[in-house]
Amino acid sequence: MIIASQIKNMENMEQSCIFCSIIAGDVPGEVVYHDDQMVAIKDANPQAPVHVLLIPREHNLESLNDASKLDVSLLGHLLYTAAKVANQMDIAESGYRVVINNAEAAGQSVPHLHVHVLGGRHLAWPPG
Ligand code: 5GP
Numbered sequence: 609m610i611i612a613s614q615i616k617n618m619e620n621m622e623q624s625c626i627f628c629s630i631i632a633g634d635v636p637g638e639v640v641y642h643d644d645q646m647v648a649i650k651d652a653n654p655q656a657p658v659h660v661l662l663i664p665r666e667h668n669l670e671s672l673n674d675a676s677k678l679d680v681s682l683l684g685h686l687l688y689t690a691a692k693v694a695n696q697m698d699i700a701e702s703g704y705r706v707v708i709n710n711a712e713a714a715g716q717s718v719p720h721l722h723v724h725v726l727g728g729r730h731l732a733w734p735p736g
């Protein structure tokens with residue numbers, strides 16, 4: 609059961625979350641796709657000619673680590689939409705990478721689950 613203090617904490621997190629602010633329209637973001645579950649925006653500091661972030665509208669998962677079985681449908685939708693957005697941005701044929709950074713050592717800087725879609729250049733492997 610979620611108690612009142614937990615709801616308050618979630619509200620505070622949302623208020624200070626840059627992605628929630630963009631989704632609410634309080635901070636500008638270049639939206640390339642949206643639906644009832646998620647919004648896709650261009651990354652403000654692109655690491656490739658195409659760099660899009662797929663962001664769930666709800667701030668209930670800080671990272672993949674928080675996902676439960678209840679989130680399987682949302683996670684599938686994010687991956688499916690990554691391919692759709694890659695197609696829309698014209699990088700499907702040339703190649704693209706789908707990335708989720710999880711926690712500090714992997715470079716996660718915004719604690720609101722999001723999927724990176726990168727393409728438009730050669731992407732080295734292994735990643736740095
Ligand atoms: P992470 O490092 O958490 O995996 O990815 C966060 C991404 O969000 C980074 O690539 C960063 O450039 C992007 N980002 C951070 N703040 C903003 C913002 O205000 N607007 C946009 N469009 N992207 C942002």
Ligand code: ZN
Pocket residue numbers: 621622625626627628629666667719720
């Ligand atoms: Zn958020």
